[in-house]
Amino acid sequence: MVERQKINEKLLLEVREIYDWLDLQIAEKLSGKCDTCGKCCDFAAYDHRLYVTIPEISYLTENLNGDSLKPMPTGRCPYNMEGKCTVYQYRFSGCRIFNCKANPDIQSELSESVLKKLKALCEKYNIPYRYMDLALALNKHTDTKQT
Secondary structure, three states, rough: HHHHHHHHHHHHHHHHHHHHHHHHHOOOOOOOOOOOOOOHHHHHHHHHOOEHHHHHHHHHHHOOOOOOEEEEEEEEOOOOEEEEOOOOOHHHHHHHHHOOOOOOHHHHHHHHHHHHHHHHHHHHHOOOEEEEEEHHHHHHHHHHHHO
């Protein structure tokens, strides 16, 4: 049990390091400042989807201070309240990268780079690599918590 906890702590630390690296890349490469208006958090209205990996879900779960993941019954992220992200510090890589004002090619490049890093984490820690829609990930995780 203690060994598993140490592995989990290392995994979460490495996710944080990936996010720190990503934030630096975004600051250097993406032009166009995000207004943090929250419009893109309404995926259905904005006509896009957010995909996440298991390490990212684990990272968010660990940083919710004992709260459970929220289900996503609609096309809107359940962590966006009154137009603001309530988990901004722990948000997923896709949330960090997407910017409606920035170059989509650079965003794609950053997405590919960060996914390689997250996939490598899955391989390192023997975690199944899954790249899944946020709603599916949240609903699946909350459904298994209730049973």
